[in-house]
Amino acid sequence: MLRISKRTDLTKKQYIQLRLAAVIMALFTSGIFILIMGQNPAAIYFAMLQGAFGSFYGLRETIIMTIPLVITSLGISTAFKMKFWNIGAEGQIYMGAFAASYFALNHHDMPKPFLLLVMAAASIAGGGLWALIPGFFKARFGTNETLFTLMMNYIAIKWITYLQYGPWKDPNAKGFPIIAAFKETAILPGFMGIHIGLIIALALVALMHIFMYHTKKGYEISVIGESENTARYAGMNVKKIIVAAILLSGGLCGLAGMIQASGVHGTLSVDVSGGIGYTAIITTWLGQLSPALIMLVSFLFAALVQGGSYIQTVFQIPQAAASILQGMILFFVLGSEFFIQYKINFKKEGI
Amino acid sequence: MNRQTYIQLQNITKSFGTVVANSKIDLSVHKGEIHALLGENGSGKSTLMNVLSGIYTPDSGSIIIDGREVCFKSPADSIAMGIGMVHQHFKLVEVLSAKENIIIGQKGNFFINQKRLSEQIGKLARKLGLDIDPDKKVYNMSVGEKQTVEILKVLYRGAEILILDEPTAVLTPQETQKLFDIMRKMREMGCAVIIITHKLNEVMEISDRITVLRKGEAVATLDKSATNINELTELMVGRPVDLSIKRLENQKKETILKVSNLTLVDDDNVKVLQNVSFDLSKGEILGVAGVAGSGQKELCEAIAGLYEVYSGDIRYEGESLVGKTPREIIKKGVSMSFIPEDRLGMGLVASMDIVDNLLLKDYQNHKGFLIDRKPLKEKAEQLVKRLDIKTPGVNHPVKQLSGGNIQKVLLGRELDSNPHLLITAYPVRGLDIGASYTIYDLLNEQKAKDVAILYIGEDLDVLMELCDRIMVLCNGEITGIVDAAKVTKEELGLMMAGVCLEKIKGGSSYA
Known part of the structure; x- marks a missing residue:
């Protein structure tokens, strides 16, 4: 007989063991798949590590990919903490990038530090307001925020596509549907090829940690996430806090959009996010809404992606196969969540 | 009175994680008897009855019904053996009528013969002296009526052993009397009735025998005629308790x-x-x-x-x-x-945890943006000591504490x-x-x-x-x-x- 019950007594050690077991099983299962493809699993895994960390170039790419993941995850975690299921980070990234790009394209004659600050502020406002629309409807009419934020993503993506193919198309691009590259004043400075977003991300992790665990607002957000009734009972202004938290959530996602446009792509395009908003949901969840863990998980996730793209070129395996490996590892790690939440008791028949 | 043993629980042990809810409990219930299961909250009454009704499987021990050892894998097995449990919180579908609720989940024909069903239920109700309209919707019913439907539901399934979990908590004194009448009728019909309760006067009024549980163990089984409220309290609590509340005279009229x-x-x-x-x-x-x-x-x-x-x-x-x-x-x-x-x-x-819960009423008095948890931690530790709250520590989530301890945290904070x-x-x-x-x-x-x-x-x-x-x-x-x-x-x-x-x-x- 098989019985499933909720765990209450998981120790740190068991937690780590379960997570490790998941990774090992993922590697084992993926290994079978790699063998079927006619490759040596050990070699592939080694190459993935090498691709992600083994060279300066690889490490740099991993870090650059980590930056938007961390910032977006921090944004999502603020909403998730409140049990507001913000699936709309992707759209908020685009709208943040859009707002920043407006200033980058039209006001590039401003002094560089000033312009960058304006762009950052605009992106936070853009992403925040984009998240506030579903937030408002949820507060006012009780709409489902999961679907609403998801739908807002498509609107945002199509809006950027429209700009790229229409009014913002670069007339000097010989007919290619691209938006003009940002001028130098609108590009984030960097060091050894890593833009300053790294510093921003690290600072945000520290700030969000303090915000979540040591400020009144952070405390209020956690209470509301647990029970709105309790929050009301304690005399909190629930609606105001929800609005503020959603603005913060969308704002951080929007900032990630500005960093991608200004620090990585050098302009606005429909590829500015490329799914970061969705990937960040996974890293947020795996990071258990804790800023420090989110940073770690985002880094590992970026390494997984970077390693995956490296083996594509080195072993000449198709991109789809690399994606399958990533998928399998994710599957097991997310699957281990079940064993962390619940335990399974086996019992012999007849007592 | 028929002295035949109907239900026998032997050596039942059931634990949840490290908490032992039932430890080697023996219980025997006769045909035609009202048996009270008395104990404080957390003493294992509900767990024991959930074992008997097939919701939990015991870790060890055996259940013997009518001389046969049985092993319940699900509540369905227990219903098949004639055991019916009326839970503290009613499990009725509000929008359905009484009779629809009664046949819910029953195997039967695809089509329902409405008329015959109403007759059957009416007959059963009359036998027990119950007053019920089979076609009345549950949302139109009073609490007492709902409970009657619950009882009819288990009896319709052929239950001969009726377990009532804290049935009087939601009733007025008059409704309670009605319920007791039903229980007495069932006793006359030869059913075994087990009532879970912690109200002593009710126990003395209705039951034939009483089994007292304390901290997961069966402390004693007594005949009602041979005991009194003070003895029962002492058995239940484990020490003599003064049961009077003093009323302070109120002078002010402001x-x-x-x-x-x-x-x-x-x-x-x-x-x-x-x-x-x-x-x-x-x-x-x-x-x-x-x-x-x-x-x-x-x-x-x-x-x-x-x-x-x-x-x-x-x-x-x-x-x-x-x-x-x-x-x-x-x-x-x-x-x-x-x-x-x-x-x-x-x-x-x-x-x-307790500290963060104390913070709930306190944090707005803090200056600035930040929260200082240090003074609250001391306060929490004092509270734990003063009200004797049982917790592994002040940083333990309150949901893992027992109900009584959770309440002490809440009341302690409010009084503070x-x-x-x-x-x-x-x-x-x-x-x-x-x-x-x-x-x-x-x-x-x-x-x-x-x-x-x-x-x-x-x-x-x-x-x-x-x-x-x-x-x-x-x-x-x-x-x-x-x-x-x-x-x-x-x-x-x-x-x-x-x-x-x-x-x-x-x-x-x-x-």
Whole structure:
């Protein structure tokens, strides 16, 4: 007989063991798949590590990919903490990038530090307001925020596509549907090829940690996430806090959009996010809404992606196969969540 | 009386994680007997009955029904053996009729012969002397009627062993008497009835034999005729307990709270409180009696600023509270501790530890953005010591504490804020006897400090002993405000059922 019950007594050690077991099983299962493809699993895994960390170039790419993941995850975690299921980070990234790009394209004659600050502020406002629309409807009419934020993503993506193919198309691009590259004043400075977003991300992790665990607002957000009734009972202004938290959530996602446009792509395009908003949901969840863990998980996730793209070129395996490996590892790690939440008791028949 | 042993539980042990809920319990129940299972909360009564009804599988031990050893894998197996359990919280589909609820989940023909079914149920009901309309929808029923449906449901399935889990908690004294009549009828029919309860007077009234559980062990099985309330209490608690509550005389008559013509409506525009007027003085305990859901919760919430006032006024120290935010009301010294049925719905954050829960009423007094948890940690440790809260530590999530300990955290925090007006609803809900008396003492301590207390209670005996006056609510209306020292339990019961005080006093048959 098989019985499933909720765990209450998981120790740190068991937690780590379960997570490790998941990774090992993922590697084992993926290994079978790699063998079927006619490759040596050990070699592939080694190459993935090498691709992600083994060279300066690889490490740099991993870090650059980590930056938007961390910032977006921090944004999502603020909403998730409140049990507001913000699936709309992707759209908020685009709208943040859009707002920043407006200033980058039209006001590039401003002094560089000033312009960058304006762009950052605009992106936070853009992403925040984009998240506030579903937030408002949820507060006012009780709409489902999961679907609403998801739908807002498509609107945002199509809006950027429209700009790229229409009014913002670069007339000097010989007919290619691209938006003009940002001028130098609108590009984030960097060091050894890593833009300053790294510093921003690290600072945000520290700030969000303090915000979540040591400020009144952070405390209020956690209470509301647990029970709105309790929050009301304690005399909190629930609606105001929800609005503020959603603005913060969308704002951080929007900032990630500005960093991608200004620090990585050098302009606005429909590829500015490329799914970061969705990937960040996974890293947020795996990071258990804790800023420090989110940073770690985002880094590992970026390494997984970077390693995956490296083996594509080195072993000449198709991109789809690399994606399958990533998928399998994710599957097991997310699957281990079940064993962390619940335990399974086996019992012999007849007592 | 038939002395044949019907149910025999031998050596039942059941543990959840490290907590042993039942430890080597033996229990035997005869045919044609009402057997009371007595014990404080957390003593393992419900667990044991859930084992018997197939919801839990015991870790070890055996169940023998009618001489045959059985092994239940699911509640269906237990129903097949003629065991039926009526749970504390009814499991009925509100929009269906009584008879539809009765046949729900039954294997049968694809088509239902409505007429025959009504006849069958009617016959069964008559046999037990039950008064029920098989076609009445559940949402139109009173609590007592719902319970009748629950009982019929298990009997219709052929149950000969009926388990009732705290059946009287939601009933008025009159409804309780009706239930007891049904139980006696079933005893005559040769059924075995097991009643789980912690109310001693009921045990003495209805049961034939009593098994007392304490901390997961069966302490004793006694014949009712050979025992008394004091002995049972001692067995239950493990030490002698003084069962009297002292009432402090209230000298002052200075009104602190004045509610006039208060009417509240819910989301569907139904009046949940209608024209309620009363006042409360400093150093007075005003009890509120009423069947669950008579508007007590809404009244508390309205005073605390959590429920929008439709019409009428609430004046606190001469100032209207209507339209004030909960925060402003808290600042004025009004404190509310509402213990909901699940204990955690309001007032505490389940996944947070004691420190963070103390923070809930305190954090807005901190200066600046940041929160300083250090002084609260000390406060939490003091609270744990003072109220004897059982927890692995102050940083342990409160949802993992037992119900009684959760309540101590909540009440402790509210008392700590030195309120002038304390609203407390069901503060002893689910607490063991010892802890309940600690709470009554705490309330009396507050009363001595001139705190005005609005006490929403369940146990009429306690209300009559502890309070200065008792206000009775029925369907959102006041049916009477009486002097607690002079009223009788029967009068309170009639008022809870909706008979106005004037009528009771007027009609000589009741007075």
